[in-house]
Amino acid sequence: MGTTRRGFAILALSLLGACYGNLRPTPAVLRVEVVPDDARVLLDDVFVARARVTAVRPKEVAPGRHRLTVEAPGYFPHDLDLDLPSGETNVRIELRPIPR
Numbered sequence: 001m002g003t004t005r006r007g008f009a010i011l012a013l014s015l016l017g018a019c020y021g022n023l024r025p026t027p028a029v030l031r032v033e034v035v036p037d038d039a040r041v042l043l044d045d046v047f048v049a050r051a052r053v054t055a056v057r058p059k060e061v062a063p064g065r066h067r068l069t070v071e072a073p074g075y076f077p078h079d080l081d082l083d084l085p086s087g088e089t090n091v092r093i094e095l096r097p098i099p100r
Helices: 002-020 051-056
Strands: 028-035 040-043 046-050 059-061 064-071 078-084 087-094
Touching: 028 040, 028 051, 028 064, 028 078, 040 051, 046 051, 078 087
Parallel strands: 028 087
Antiparallel strands: 028 059, 040 046, 040 064, 064 078
């Protein structure tokens, strides 16, 4: 009788593993709103899109540490080190103009 229970437990665990083994962690979703909205948005030194795009179409990435850079001609660049959790994170940045 003990062997039957052990066999059933192994079968049940195998089935659970097959059902849940393909689950992926929930991605981090980063929405970036910037003034000016034509600023370039880079994540981990890779161009993502213009700020007007990232404001309406957030970027999905793996949760964890990322470096966000926002730059536009005539403005000081802005860098942020982010620890993005699963789910949506909203970032709003207003770039400072370079004095003339």
